[in-house]
Amino acid sequence: MLSFYLGNLYSEAVNLGLEYDASEIDYVKFLCGQGYDTKKLQTLTNDNNSCRQENNGMVRDLNLSSFSTWFTHVFRRTVANVGSATSKYKARVTTPPSLLNIKVRRARCFIYLFCGCYL
16 A cells, blocks of 8 residues: 655644645556656555556646646646635735736636746
8 A cells, every 4th residue: 555645844834724635546647657667666555556658647747736837737636625614715826927817716626727938
């Protein structure tokens, strides 16, 4: 069984009440995308997971709260509010306003489309 924990030393500093869930298969795909072969993956996970070309993932595919890209890419994230039902959250995006187009909707799943361009 593959077990991962991504966290911070001072967890209260980032305890915003939002949970970005990731499953074992998300990390298996990530490891395969990082060049692990089936033998190395099975040694690490201690189970029968395998790496195939179609299940290779990238770090940007992990369901994390951060985003980074140089060029156009669609990010899909799923988030659950585990805090107060009346909580309000703000997103901060650093980019020239002329390049930004975000539509906010009430939903558990959301998609960000970042469009990059040569300067």
